[in-house]
Amino acid sequence: MRLLTLTLAAAALIAPIASADAAPPVRAGILQCQGGQNVGFVVGSVTSLECVFRSEGRRPEPYIATVQRIGLDLGVTEQTQLSWAVSAPNSRLGRGELAGSYGGVGANASIGVGGGGNFLVGGPANAYALQPISLQGQTGLNVAAGIAGLELQPVQFGPRRHHRRHHRRG
Numbered sequence: 001m002r003l004l005t006l007t008l009a010a011a012a013l014i015a016p017i018a019s020a021d022a023a024p025p026v027r028a029g030i031l032q033c034q035g036g037q038n039v040g041f042v043v044g045s046v047t048s049l050e051c052v053f054r055s056e057g058r059r060p061e062p063y064i065a066t067v068q069r070i071g072l073d074l075g076v077t078e079q080t081q082l083s084w085a086v087s088a089p090n091s092r093l094g095r096g097e098l099a100g101s102y103g104g105v106g107a108n109a110s111i112g113v114g115g116g117g118n119f120l121v122g123g124p125a126n127a128y129a130l131q132p133i134s135l136q137g138q139t140g141l142n143v144a145a146g147i148a149g150l151e152l153q154p155v156q157f158g159p160r161r162h163h164r165r166h167h168r169r170g
Helices: 002-018
Strands: 026-035 042-054 061-088 100-122 128-132 136-154
Touching: 042 136, 061 100
Parallel strands: none
Antiparallel strands: 026 042, 026 061, 042 061, 061 128, 061 136, 100 128, 100 136
16 A cells, blocks of 8 residues: 555656646645544554535535655644645536545644645646645644655535425324
8 A cells, every 4th residue: 555655646746747738737726624633653644634625616525535644754643734725727627526646745743833735746637736825734743754645535425315204184
């Protein structure tokens, strides 16, 4: 799994260079994520985050993110908040279109309160970039730097079912 994440991160970093002829990306919206406790395991960590993609003229769209980091990661964080500007081939994204694997680099540190940043590229056809629009905010005691991988999945809501109650007259 770590090899897959490392491979995806390396490919994501090379993809923008390989596709330099493609149309320039446009800002499609903002992805905001937050999560709870994370424990670093010296050579990596895995964190789950709840995210919301916001774009002008549409309802907020929820996602679940799993962040994997390979590299130095020591300590414990209690709360993490991230915000990324989403760059895409066009500004009109379909529901769930951000889903996919992203890779890139990131670093952060905390002593009580801290911050950091992560730049990631990926999604369908490596066509999306998640660029930090503000520093990552977190609380805890940690230091981390290395290759970051992010798996983004849309939150699935079941179909709405309406039940009719039939009353018998008697």
